[in-house]
Amino acid sequence: MPKKHYITLAAALLSLSSLSTAFAGTETVSSGKESKPVATPCPVTYITGDFGVTFTSEYDSRGIPQPDQWKGVIAQPYLDLYIKLYSGDANSWGINSVSAQLSFWSDIGSNHSTSPAGSTTPYWEEFDWMPGLSMTFAQKFTLTVQYFEFDSPADVFSTARSINANLTYDDSSLLGPFALHPHVTVLYELGSNGWAGLHPHGWYYEFGIAPSYTFMPKSQYPITLSAPFTLGLGSGGGGTGFYGNNNFGYFSVGPNISVPLAFIPSGFGSWTLSAAYTYYYEGTTIREAIGPPVGSGANSRNVFSGALGCTF
Secondary structure (H helix, E strand, O other): OOHHHHHHHHHHHHHHHHHHHHHHHHHHHHHOOOOOOOOOOOOOOOEEEEEEEEEEOOOEEOOEEOOOOOOOOEEEEEEEEEEEEEEOOOOOOOEEEEEEEEEEEEEEEOOOOOOOOOOOOOOEEEEEEEEEEEEEEOOOEEEEEEEEEEEOOOOOOOOEEEEEEEEEEOOHHHHHHHOOOOEEEEEEEOOOOOHHHOOOOOEEEEEEEOOEEEEOOOOOOOEEEEOOEEEEEEOOOOOOEOOEOOOEEEEEEOOEEEEEOOOOOHHHOEEEEEEEEEEEEEOHHHHHHHOOOOOOOOOEEEEEEEEEEEEO
């Protein structure tokens, strides 16, 4: 190839390179941004839950102390799973969300004197499973309806079944730090089995509040102090009520203190450590059925507990 042809080809390539650079510069100036990969959106979580274990000095079910449960070590592990079925406008006065729920709860005690001879699981006194639905509506109200089944792997009691409805109201936007977090519970026993002759086909009514206050809210380890109060009542008449012939069952109150375990990486869930003292005052039907327990007053009980829990 002649020398002039080499010069012409080099000039053409230089022109194309300059033109390409010019266009690239024009694109950068017009957009004002560097080219970046498209960010992948975070996946929506439809399944959440919590699990943990509570250690308590005594097991009381709706104010009724379980036989010999104020002796020994008592562990109560639990697991709750929530599956979001519907999510609407959070600011709507209609239905805001609907979730399915499946809960498991156990009572495992070192004192197995109530277990019959030959039991293969004498320490596992109770196992409960509770499927249900939860619905939030009008922004502040949450209604949860569950089927309760209480079984005893240690054969301490016959299977008990019930339907439980719980309504909560979030008053935090109204009262702020003085919010009461009230709830109302109604339970109906489906079977004829009742502990110590109580509540066959009975109705149970519960009213409660749980005011709380958080100290050092901006700290890595904020401390939350709450004081739950619960009043338990039952239908009466003919000895078939939840508390026999009496409407009053019990009331309980006591402080609960909790702190997050912030040193655990968030990828393992949100962990919390808590401790509580609960004072129970019981009605005459409960006292007549169980007699005065060891270490408690004639109509009162003192229960201490500690718990380790995780939400995810």
